[in-house]
Amino acid sequence: MIRRLFLKEFFLLAGALSLPSMRSRMKSPFDIRLRATAGPSLTAHLINVSPKSQIALHDLDLQPSEPRLIDEKGAAIHFVDRRQLKKYDTTPYRYLYKSLAVREEFPLLERKFEPQNGAYHFEWGPFGVDGLAPGAYRAKIIWKSALDSWVDSETGNTGKWRDIWLGEIHSNEVSLQLPAINSPG
Secondary structure, three states: HHHHHHHHHHHHHHHHHHHHHHHHHOOOOEEEEEEEEEEOOEEEEEEEEEOOOEEOOOOOEEEEEEEEEEEEEOEEEEOEEEEHHHOOOOOHHHHHEEEOOOEEEEEEEEOOOOEEEOOOEEEEEEEEEEEOEEEEEEEEEEEEOOOOOOEEOOOOOOOOOOOOOEEEEEEOOEEEEEEEOOOOO
16 A cells, blocks of 8 residues: 555656656756957857757747846846747747757857947847947846757658757856947037
8 A cells, every 4th residue: 555655656746747847957958158259249159068969949039049238237238029029930940950069069149239329239139229328238148948849841740859958048247348439520
């Protein structure tokens, strides 16, 4: 009787710890390296730091990396997610997934802060912000791996990746300076 109860509780617990939830608790096999460069601009790379090949989906519509900016007073800058303003195909096609070899780097994005009307405009994929004042900022990038299913674009067949990591990772934080904009004159 006790053995049956133990087995029943074991299987109930095993059901509660399904594979996707266990995968999201695993340490990330990826790092994101963020650099601030002259321009000013930001460049980010996804790096496979695991001892084996990994599959990843970084797509500007389905699963983009997201910027975080903090101004010199410690206030978070609000970005507009432009995906909310457009229609797009949300199908996770198999060809969108990339296989990254051990230590392989995948460029996520490189974007420049653009002067606009005495301030700066910045877009990172679908995320944009206007009116950034010149000054000091801290930046980081966040990427969430949340999709593990795919559709073959030619046959329509569907499937799931068995070994894909699901979870969220943050890049290193970088400092950048948006210089004063000289008015033409």
